[in-house]
Amino acid sequence: GANIFFVQDAALHTPIADCFLSGITRNTVIELAKRRGIRVIERRILPDDLYGFSECFLTGSASEITPVSEIAQWRFIPGSITRQIIDDYSAEVRRASQKAAA
Numbered sequence: 001g002a003n004i005f006f007v008q009d010a011a012l013h014t015p016i017a018d019c020f021l022s023g024i025t026r027n028t029v030i031e032l033a034k035r036r037g038i039r040v041i042e043r044r045i046l047p048d049d050l051y052g053f054s055e056c057f058l059t060g061s062a063s064e065i066t067p068v069s070e071i072a073q074w075r076f077i078p079g080s081i082t083r084q085i086i087d088d089y090s091a092e093v094r095r096a097s098q099k100a101a102a
Helices: 024-035 047-052 080-101
Strands: 003-008 011-015 039-043 055-060 064-067
Touching: 003 024, 003 047, 003 080, 011 024, 024 039, 024 055, 024 064, 024 080, 055 080, 064 080
Parallel strands: 011 039
Antiparallel strands: 003 011, 003 055, 055 064
8 A cells, every 4th residue: 555645835734544554654754754844734635635735745665755746637746845755765764774784
């Protein structure tokens, strides 16, 4: 599986983990965003809400963080928040790998 995040007004929006697995990568992204001072809003997201989102990405153990450019008729452009989360996640994974190898 994968989890989804959207960006609107410099905040991350993600569905409430009430009927799916709140994955390790999802939780790491939420923590990284909070460390950066990015507000994380967990809420129900309906199809009509997609009009207001500027960025979108998926998270998962295999795919890590994958930008999404479109869902049906909605288009998204990977912007500064998506790029920052990807960079922060990559640094976090490298740090964890270096600790494990030591």
